[in-house]
Amino acid sequence: MSVKTATNSIPKAIKASLVLSRIPIVTPELNALESKYFQYQSELERRLMWTFPSYFYFKKGTLTERRFQSAQKGVISKQPGVWFPKGVPDVKHNRERSQKQEIVLPKDTSESSLNSDVSRPIVPNSRITKADEKNDISSLERKLDRTLYLLVKDGKENWVLPNFPVEAVNSEEKKALHETAEIGLRRIGGEDINTWTVSNTPAGVIQSDKDLQFLFKSHIVAGEFKLKDKRSIKDFAWLTKDEIKTKVNEEYFKEIQYLLADN
Numbered sequence: 001m002s003v004k005t006a007t008n009s010i011p012k013a014i015k016a017s018l019v020l021s022r023i024p025i026v027t028p029e030l031n032a033l034e035s036k037y038f039q040y041q042s043e044l045e046r047r048l049m050w051t052f053p054s055y056f057y058f059k060k061g062t063l064t065e066r067r068f069q070s071a072q073k074g075v076i077s078k079q080p081g082v083w084f085p086k087g088v089p090d091v092k093h094n095r096e097r098s099q100k101q102e103i104v105l106p107k108d109t110s111e112s113s114l115n116s117d118v119s120r121p122i123v124p125n126s127r128i129t130k131a132d133e134k135n136d137i138s139s140l141e142r143k144l145d146r147t148l149y150l151l152v153k154d155g156k157e158n159w160v161l162p163n164f165p166v167e168a169v170n171s172e173e174k175k176a177l178h179e180t181a182e183i184g185l186r187r188i189g190g191e192d193i194n195t196w197t198v199s200n201t202p203a204g205v206i207q208s209d210k211d212l213q214f215l216f217k218s219h220i221v222a223g224e225f226k227l228k229d230k231r232s233i234k235d236f237a238w239l240t241k242d243e244i245k246t247k248v249n250e251e252y253f254k255e256i257q258y259l260l261a262d263n
């Protein structure tokens with residue numbers, strides 16, 4: 001028997017690996033074309049919507065009606081002998097019907113500006129989080145509009161997907177490959193993480209001279225990854241596909257890139 005044949009007869013080790021992702025939390029940034037399109041649709045919808053029925057909400061001749069009318073922006077009425085560059089005004093119910101109607105609600109001076117005030121202006125949270133500002137790659141609160149993947153740094157200082165060897169045990173104690181990956185994840189990252197494995201069937205396999213690594217897609221639903229096994233795992237990070245390309249070696253990225261989302 002040749003050395004090559006003897007080497008090929010040695011069974012390869014089997015590993016189960018998780019492609020654990022955090023899906024985007026917010027919608028992606030709009031490009032210039034998308035931004036103009038949505039702005040046009042919004043303006044068109046506001047222009048075609050019904051006129052606000054102020055006569056229904058404010059009784060004629062009352063102080064509340066006067067306060068409401070004084071808070072509105074005045075409209076330009078049609079006047080004989082006057083040229084209007086934007087067209088002759090078409091005013092009905094104190095609204096220029098060729099344009100969108102903007103309603104301004106009068107605010108009582110006695111109203112407080114507390115956070116519990118339902119009439120307070122709605123200010124959206126920033127898309128840039130503190131984790132983005134600090135470039136904290138171990139936080140899930142970063143890159144909210146991108147898909148993040150969990151990578152770990154092994155004992156050889158290589159960034160890889162979390163993978164776990166399948167141990168040879170009795171038939172009664174055997175675990176499925178996806179179960180081995182899920183148990184291994186909680187062994188190194190703690191129990192405070194809730195994940196959902198997409199399928200029991202591997203999404204891919206990485207073949208090397210020493211082992212076969214089966215890849216299972218999974219999503220983090222709640223909780224967080226807290227590094228527990230600091231002997232075998234040196235560090236961890238939540239990275240986008242572009243960031244993964246700069247962290248792992250080129251051959252490894254070619255094996256897993258088709259499993260990673262571009263957004």
